[in-house]
Amino acid sequence: MDPDTEVNNIVTRSGGGEDEKWERPPSSYGSMKSDTDEDEEKAEEEGEEAHAVLPESPPEAQTRIQMIRSASPETLYTVTTQQTKPAEAMVIDTSSLDLGDAPEVDDDDEEEEFYITNSPEPPEPIEMEDLTQSEDSQPGRRHPEQDLPHLFKSIQSVLTELSDEELKNFRMTFYHGERKMTLPVVMEGDLLDFVDRIIEVLGQERSLIHTMETLKKMDKKEHAQKLKDQCQRALIGFYMKRHIIRKFQVIHEGIVEAGKQTFLNGIYVEPQISTRGYGGLDPSHELRPHPPTPVQVPTPDTFMALNDLFRQKRDDGSPVRMVVTTGIPGVGMSFSVAKFTLDWAEECANRDIQLIIKISFKSLWHLRSKDNPTEKKSFFDVIEYYYPDLVDKLKILEEPDFKILIVMDSFDCYQTSLDWENAPELSDCSKPEHPDVLIVNIIRGTLLRGARVWVLGRPAAVSQIPSKFVDVVTEIQGFSNEMRDEYLSKRFSSAELAADIVRHYKRVPMLHILSRHPFICWIVAKLFSRAYRYLGYGTNPPRLTPFLINTLIVVINRRKQFYYDAAEYDLKWSKEDRQLVTNMGKMAFKMLERNTSVFFEEDIKEVGLQLTEVAVFSGLCTELSNESSGPRRRFSFMHFTFQEFMAALFVFIMFHIESKNVLDSGSFGLRKVLKSKIMGKSAAGLVECALARTLSSQVCQYDMFLRYLCGLLSPACHSDLFKGYLYPHNYPKVEGLADVQRVLEQAIQNAPGDKVENLKECLREMIQTDT
Known part of the structure; x- marks a missing residue:
């Protein structure tokens, strides 16, 4: 009727x-x-x-x-x-x-x-x-074929083709297959009412899919196929959004605790993102107003929102096609990708993008080297491999008006160079080619010409992409002061605990500066939340050395997992891992002696390391902008104070494992009486040599170095934290710490006024027992 x-x-x-x-x-x-x-x-x-x-x-x-x-x-x-x-x-x-x-x-x-x-x-x-948004604003307009009116009319038009008896049977079958619907709601009213109600109750995706399933059950496969063809764009979007929400809604950090879930939207704080890439270094320091080698930093007027990356324009006014995002290790690139795609999937932003396909370079590398490195695959084969539910929907990707974004993160995981000039041009997504060729053509824009591409990776890796293919380079800068506090506050359900942690980490200026990096901020949250379980914790200011040791251990372990596929239960450091840490510490110590914070490729080779191993895989360094040095590539540690820590770690390793005092060069005027009594291989002699360098430097060159060296002498650091990594569990502890304490106390009494406060911190780093 x-x-x-x-x-x-x-x-x-x-x-x-x-x-x-x-x-x-x-x-x-x-x-x-x-x-x-x-x-x-x-x-x-x-x-x-x-x-x-x-x-x-x-x-x-x-x-x-x-x-x-x-x-x-x-x-x-x-x-x-x-x-x-x-x-x-x-x-x-x-x-x-x-x-x-x-x-x-x-x-x-x-x-x-x-x-x-x-x-x-x-x-x-x-x-x-x-109602109030332009075409270029957030969250954007959906394609008409992905919007509600088209879906509604498609369902209604297909069901109109059924006879009265078939429609009645359809409603009953629909009801029995969907328990969210009640019989009166399904059976009463006309066809328009029926479609109206099922979309209100089930939502667009479930209504469409369940309608097709019901038609198939009734042996109306032609009708089901017709509906599928009419709503192809909506179906492919529904699948990918569901996949992204399932993958990124809950995040996993470190060791997953049973029964605990961390929701990305609950803890995410958007870092500062700049359209100027200088290397992402923070020049702030507790004791030195400027780093030894000046670095450029972006101004606030270059900052932009994460979801506006593809709202930018080229010089000719057309939308950008290719965006490269980079940043120092631990700055939050993976989290930014997760948040960007999750916002799209939840229809909070970029709704004009019809589909986002995320394919990491790590996945492509595994696909390339899994069985046969020379095996060829088409781009559609790659998508089908990682998204099997898209098998029969891929042809629509080549439609000229299909707005697709390809997200390719972790460029540094693709551990080979690409031939940007000589790779054959490829425009057919179904034609098999070597993965190297697929990557080059995606970035060139010859494969899926209408697609936008977002590549993320560490600076030393993405720098190989020719600039002619890149429209915009953005750099994640990390947290501002307000963002750090917001992040730490959002992580804890207890407002009192959050307030204690925020107040506590600010008591050490250098820790406050380092927490600009989201990764360090996460370390702070983890360590402090654990420490506050103990009664009376928080009386003393936190020590800085344990935080940097924990950071180093996590970075090296992630390196083993991310680049060398080590299992979580197999993170024991190999001889190569220990050698990497030692040699990077040696390079950092030489830089400290030269009073520089920048190193070059020849400095890496001098200590027996490879450029990629240090600048990309280590997770400790970053590449700087080469605007002022021409073609010569410049590198730096993730922060200058991390260079000071690595230098102190090298000196400690040589003392505790190799029984060598690399500071005993005889050029700093040590008194002969002290030399004869305590020099040798004692910890007091090591600290006496470091004190001589510290007190003779006019630019605070060794002040933080001395603080970290004293902190490493503490059994809570070198024994409790490094056992099982730098040396076996039964390795002996450093002896003679009472003599070291007397040397420091004597130095505090006799040191110039501007050195006293730091020497007190050195003593506290060594004798304080809590973190």
């Missing part, structure tokens, strides 16, 4: 009196009408405006009575499609069968605004955010 026949029967049964008004508000989905309404639409083409002035000669009366569904929940769609009475408008009800009762319009009242209730169908529904 069509809607008008049903309405006429109701009017006939009720007597059809003129005083009785039968109203049915517009459907939740506006102008999405059954096919039986097509004839009526032709007569109403002039009346689609919700606000209209009655014509001088009213047209022939038309029945527009609709059933009221008071039990239907009010949703976003009903809010945006219901007609609203404008200010001071005269209300004219046209729901009666005769419009002759409408008041006449006097000539004097020509400018008076009339409002007609229950007038012809309202305009297409629009989403609330789009």
Whole structure:
């Protein structure tokens, strides 16, 4: 029974009196009408405006009575499609069968605004955010074929092809397969009501998929295929959004604790992102106003929001196609990718992007070297391998108006160089090629020409991409002061614990500076939350050395997992790992002696290491901008104080494992009496040599170095933290710490005034027992 026949029967049964008004508000989905309404639409083409002035000669009366569904929940769609009475408008009800009762319009009242209730169908529904947004703003407009009206009409049009008996069977089958629906909701009302209700209750994705499944159960495979073809864009978007939400909604940090889940949206704090890439170093230091080698830092006017990366424009005004994002190790690139894609999947931003496909370079590297390094695969093969549910939907990716974003993170994991100039050009996504060639053509833009590409990786890795392929380079800078506190506060359900941690970590200026890096901030949260379980913790300021030791251990362990596929239970440091740490410490010590914070490729080779191993895989260094040094590549540790720590660690390793005092060069004027009594291989002699360098330096060159060296002598650091990594568990502890304490106390009494405070910190780093 069509809607008008049903309405006429109701009017006939009720007597059809003129005083009785039968109203049915517009459907939740506006102008999405059954096919039986097509004839009526032709007569109403002039009346689609919700606000209209009655014509001088009213047209022939038309029945527009609709059933009221008071039990239907009010949703976003009903809010945006219901007609609203404008200010001071005269209300004219046209729901009666005769419009002759409408008041006449006097000539004097020509400018008076009339409002007609229950007038012809309202305009297409629009989403609330789009009312005030331009095309380039967030969250963006969806493609029409992925929006609600298209999906609604597609379901309705396919079901209209069923006979009355088939439609009845469809409703029953639909009901039995979906327990969220009640029998009255499914069986009552016309077809438009049915589609309206299932979308309100089940949502767009479940309504579409369950409709296709039900049609297949009824052996209506042609109808199911027709619906699938009409909603191909929506289906591919639904699948990818569901996949992304499942993968990134809950994050895993460090060792996963049973029964505990960390939601990304609950802890994420967006770092500062700059459109100027200088290397991402923070020049701040507790004791030195400027680093030994000046570094450039971006100004706040270059900062931008994460979700605006692809809202930028080229010089000619066209949208950017290729964006490269980089940053120092631990700055949060992986989290930024997760947040960007999750916001898209949850339709919070970038809704104009129809599909986001994330393929990490680590996955491509495994695919390349898994069985046969020379094996060829097409781009569609790669997508099918990682997203098997997209197997029969990939051809739509080549549609010219299909707006797709390919996210390729961890460029540093692709452990081979690419031939950017000689790689063959490839435009066919189904043609097999070597993975190297696929990558080059994706970045070139010859493969999936309409796709936008986002590549992320460490500076020393992404620097090999030719600049002619890159539209914008962005660099994640880390947290501001306010962001650090916000991050630490959001991590804990206890406001009191969060306040204690925020207050506590600020007591050591260098720790506050280092916490600009999100990774260090995470270390702070982990260590402090554990430490505050002990009664009385928080009386003493925190020590800095344990934080840097924990950071080093986690970085080296992640390196083994990320680049060398080590299992979580197999993170024992190998001889090569210990040699890497020792040699990088040696390089840091030589840099400290030269009073520089920048090193070059020849410095890496001098200590027997490879450029990629240090600049990319180690996770301790970054590449700086070479604007001032021409073609010569410059590198630095992730922060200058980390260089000071690595230098101190090298000196400690040589003393404790190799039994060598590399500070005993005889060039710092040690008194002969002290030499004869304590020099040798004692810890006191080592500290005495470090003190001589510290007190003789005019630029605070060795001050933090001495503090870290004293901290490493503490058994809580070198024994409890480094056992099992730098040396076996049964390795002996450093002896003679009482003599070291006396040397430091004597130095505090005799040192110049500007050195006293740091020497007290050196002593505290060594003798304090808590973190």
